Amino acid sequence: MTPKPSLQDLVRAFFFRRLLLPFAVVSLCALGAVGALQLRDLYRDHAFFVKVLDRYVTTLLSGAYKTLREKALSLEESAGAGKELSFSSPVGFHRVFVFETAGELASSPVGSFRVPPSVDIPLSYFPNLDEWPAVSVPYFSGRLNTLTLAVMVRAERFAALGELNLQSLEKLINDFSQSAPDNIVIVLDQYGNVIYHPNPQIMRCQENLVHEPLIRRALTYWRPQALFDTLDGRFVFAYSWRVAPWGWILLAARPITHALVPSLFWGVLTAIAAFSLLFSLLMSFRHRLDQLVVRPITHMTTVLDAVARKRKLPDLGPLAKEAPFSELALFARELERTSRAVVEREAALMAQGRELHRILDSIGDGVILTDACGRIVRMNAEAEHLTGWFQTQALGRPVGQILTFADPKTGKLLENLIHRVLTSGTAQKFPRPCRLERRGRFPGPCDP
Amino acid sequence: MRFPKRGKIRLLLSVGAALWSCLTVAACEQEPIKIGFSGTLTGPFSDLGIHGRNGARMAVETINKAGGVHGRPLELVVEDDGGTPEGAIQADRHLAGLGVVAIIGHMTSALSMAALPVTQETGVPLISPTTSTPLLKGRKDLFFRVQPTTDAAARALARWVTGKPFLKTVCTVRDTRNDAYTAPWEGTFVAEYERLGGKLPCRMTYGDADPTAVQALIHALRVERPDAVLLVSSARDAAYFLRSFASEGITSHLLSSAWAQTEAFLAESGRLSGNVIFATENMPTDSTARLRDFSWEYRKRFGIAPSFAAVKAYDAVQLVYSALKETTEKREELVRALSRSRTLDSLYGSLTIDAYGDTSGPYFIVGVKEGRFAVLEFLPGEAS
Numbered sequence: 001m002t003p004k005p006s007l008q009d010l011v012r013a014f015f016f017r018r019l020l021l022p023f024a025v026v027s028l029c030a031l032g033a034v035g036a037l038q039l040r041d042l043y044r045d046h047a048f049f050v051k052v053l054d055r056y057v058t059t060l061l062s063g064a065y066k067t068l069r070e071k072a073l074s075l076e077e078s079a080g081a082g083k084e085l086s087f088s089s090p091v092g093f094h095r096v097f098v099f100e101t102a103g104e105l106a107s108s109p110v111g112s113f114r115v116p117p118s119v120d121i122p123l124s125y126f127p128n129l130d131e132w133p134a135v136s137v138p139y140f141s142g143r144l145n146t147l148t149l150a151v152m153v154r155a156e157r158f159a160a161l162g163e164l165n166l167q168s169l170e171k172l173i174n175d176f177s178q179s180a181p182d183n184i185v186i187v188l189d190q191y192g193n194v195i196y197h198p199n200p201q202i203m204r205c206q207e208n209l210v211h212e213p214l215i216r217r218a219l220t221y222w223r224p225q226a227l228f229d230t231l232d233g234r235f236v237f238a239y240s241w242r243v244a245p246w247g248w249i250l251l252a253a254r255p256i257t258h259a260l261v262p263s264l265f266w267g268v269l270t271a272i273a274a275f276s277l278l279f280s281l282l283m284s285f286r287h288r289l290d291q292l293v294v295r296p297i298t299h300m301t302t303v304l305d306a307v308a309r310k311r312k313l314p315d316l317g318p319l320a321k322e323a324p325f326s327e328l329a330l331f332a333r334e335l336e337r338t339s340r341a342v343v344e345r346e347a348a349l350m351a352q353g354r355e356l357h358r359i360l361d362s363i364g365d366g367v368i369l370t371d372a373c374g375r376i377v378r379m380n381a382e383a384e385h386l387t388g389w390f391q392t393q394a395l396g397r398p399v400g401q402i403l404t405f406a407d408p409k410t411g412k413l414l415e416n417l418i419h420r421v422l423t424s425g426t427a428q429k430f431p432r433p434c435r436l437e438r439r440g441r442f443p444g445p446c447d448p
Numbered sequence: 449m450r451f452p453k454r455g456k457i458r459l460l461l462s463v464g465a466a467l468w469s470c471l472t473v474a475a476c477e478q479e480p481i482k483i484g485f486s487g488t489l490t491g492p493f494s495d496l497g498i499h500g501r502n503g504a505r506m507a508v509e510t511i512n513k514a515g516g517v518h519g520r521p522l523e524l525v526v527e528d529d530g531g532t533p534e535g536a537i538q539a540d541r542h543l544a545g546l547g548v549v550a551i552i553g554h555m556t557s558a559l560s561m562a563a564l565p566v567t568q569e570t571g572v573p574l575i576s577p578t579t580s581t582p583l584l585k586g587r588k589d590l591f592f593r594v595q596p597t598t599d600a601a602a603r604a605l606a607r608w609v610t611g612k613p614f615l616k617t618v619c620t621v622r623d624t625r626n627d628a629y630t631a632p633w634e635g636t637f638v639a640e641y642e643r644l645g646g647k648l649p650c651r652m653t654y655g656d657a658d659p660t661a662v663q664a665l666i667h668a669l670r671v672e673r674p675d676a677v678l679l680v681s682s683a684r685d686a687a688y689f690l691r692s693f694a695s696e697g698i699t700s701h702l703l704s705s706a707w708a709q710t711e712a713f714l715a716e717s718g719r720l721s722g723n724v725i726f727a728t729e730n731m732p733t734d735s736t737a738r739l740r741d742f743s744w745e746y747r748k749r750f751g752i753a754p755s756f757a758a759v760k761a762y763d764a765v766q767l768v769y770s771a772l773k774e775t776t777e778k779r780e781e782l783v784r785a786l787s788r789s790r791t792l793d794s795l796y797g798s799l800t801i802d803a804y805g806d807t808s809g810p811y812f813i814v815g816v817k818e819g820r821f822a823v824l825e826f827l828p829g830e831a832s
């Protein structure tokens with residue numbers, strides 16, 4: 001028989017199954033939900049900012065393109081053919097040059113592009129001057145001490161070339177970053193070259209970030225996309241947007257550690273606190289259970305043990321009085337009453353047994369009692385006299401060893417009458433005549 | 449439900465531990481081998497450093513795409529040396545502290561020489577893509593390079609100039625900020641030119657290409673009226689001098705070295721770039737099919753054409769890769785592997801690298817045609 005679990009084990013298993021486990025599952029689900037909500041809010045924030053940024057960049061570049069085109073066309077339409085003009089700081093630009101180019105602009109390679117010596121903007125930084133819009137890769141201008149890009153617009157005979165002033169773009173991003181310092185905003189060109197990065201050193205180094213998994217993925221999408229990948233060795237949640245037709249990539253990101261950890265930290269902390277509370281509740285319950293139920297029951301078993309071992313009964317009165325609940329008090333009182341009744345009844349029975357024993361000893365017939373196996377359990381004085389066995393010697397012996405009958409004429413032993421009684425279960429009469437074989441004495445008649 | 453038995457918990461813990469071990473081992477197997485890049489990424493010489501960094505990054509990506517070194521990817525850790533000796537020392541120390549097995553850099557001879565003591569101290573080999581000073585030639589140290597030394601190019605230019613009837617006199621101008629490169633280059637040219645009977649009416653230096661220095665140079669050139677001026681300077685300085693000379697009416701032919709042979713020179717000198725001739729170890733990047741393929745990939749990756757620095761940095765990483773394949777990633781073994789003579793199948797063709805880490809290859813006279821560098825003449829190479 002397998003041992004039954006204790007009450008404590010049952011209670012612990014119950015708590016674990018019905019309380020702690022469901023609580024853990026619910027806590028995990030709640031934490032997941034909190035994380036998802038955080039990401040949704042982050043996604044909305046990033047999407048909103050990136051849309052604002054997209055509009056700003058589109059306006060900036062469209063305005064720049066329009067400015068350059070107007071300048072090129074105005075010079076072309078004026079009588080200033082052959083002149084070169086430079087503007088030190090037109091709106092949106094650091095510098096603008098308008099100059100006359102050689103013919104066949106469309107097919108001329110960069111190297112043969114006739115640029116006056118005064119124009120020191122590097123044309124080699126244009127990936128393709130034959131494509132529209134012609135925007136260079138970002139480069140750090142030592143003269144301007146800032147990162148910039150060149151934009152070129154061609155008219156019929158004149159071309160306008162300007163270096164973009166990105167200060168307003170940087171200011172817009174900085175304002176956003178200040179409102180949410182954990183956000184990382186990166187602006188890249190279509191090749192992954194950095195146009196804006198929170199780390200100025202990366203801008204100064206004209207870094208290309210395609211080696212970063214997040215940037216590599218962002219460059220593959222033409223539509224707005226939520227991304228989850230590594231940037232600078234950290235997992236980030238990002239939102240990317242491509243500015244058409246310029247091909248710039250706008251990326252707003254936040255490290256997962258910053259996006260989720262604060263709320264998850266408090267969530268986990270709350271869960272741990274609640275879990276600890278539940279656990280302490282469980283421990284307290286177990287302690288009270290032990291105090292109120294287990295110990296009294298253990299104590300009451302000592303009463304039953306005393307009854308069984310015929311020892312003095314412990315007093316259950318105090319337990320009944322101090323029992324914390326009525327059922328236990330009632331049970332203790334009843335147990336005490338029942339135990340005392342059993343003890344008294346047993347004493348009465350014992351007295352009655354002693355009386356019967358005296359009666360048995362005083363009668364004139366021999367009486368022998370055996371158990372079902374035929375072993376002697378009691379015999380009176382007359383039986384001792386008849387068999388020649390003392391009770392103390394005969395107890396436990398097979399009755400056939402004490403009582404043997406023989407034919408008085410032949411002296412031959414008769415059939416074992418006792419065996420027949422034991423196997424048939426019915427009363428048998430002694431055969432006549434017969435003689436009882438006595439121990440150490442002359443044999444006596446069967447029925448004296 | 450019964451409360452989980454201890455046996456079950458032990459089993460779960462064992463499975464968890466085994467899974468964690470597997471993941472840890474797998475992660476360890478994928479741990480990248482770090483290679484440092486230390487170059488000038490900011491300041492007046494940054495064009496070399498930026499192209500060098502880009503070329504090194506392309507090489508690392510190519511190697512990783514092909515499976516890495518014995519299954520382990522390479523990781524490029526980039527540091528800016530700021531163009532100063534102190535910056536170079538600091539950058540190399542930092543890279544060594546990060547556990548790189550080798551450093552690709554520096555991009556100028558002066559900085560490579562400044563960083564050499566740190567290289568010896570840390571035990572991290574330095575593989576320079578573009579350092580060509582002969583001052584580091586024939587040394588048994590931790591310095592290796594894929595750029596042939598410049599003295600042979602300077603001698604070849606001197607011989608080439610001597611044969612030209614329109615180049616009777618030559619003045620030299622060199623940048624003292626990169627003395628390790630410019631002094632031997634100019635000195636070798638002068639020695640060879642004078643040996644061949646040439647005349648040098650003036651030898652000038654400058655420390656900063658400001659208007660005052662340029663005016664002083666222009667004044668001297670107006671007095672001496674040389675047939676040619678040898679500019680041993682960076683691309684930006686060369687372009688600046690070129691524009692200044694043009695605006696001041698100086699009509700001398702201009703000669704220069706590989707240092708100025710970059711896109712930045714083309715960009716900043718415009719159509720005047722056709723007036724300069726370079727004596728160089730580097731072919732233009734569209735001279736061969738392999739270089740054109742590289743150039744195409746580079747343009748796709750970065751949006752601009754590569755300079756020789758990008759090609760050389762690509763080759764430098766390939767040199768480290770070939771040595772890493774022969775050994776483990778331990779620095780000592782890598783140094784031993786790098787010290788073995790080898791022939792590197794570089795983008796510029798076959799390069800011979802001797803046991804001292806010095807490289808030899810052909811030389812070229814390069815001009816600018818239609819806005820692009822073009823080989824005008826092949827010069828016979830010399831054994832280094």
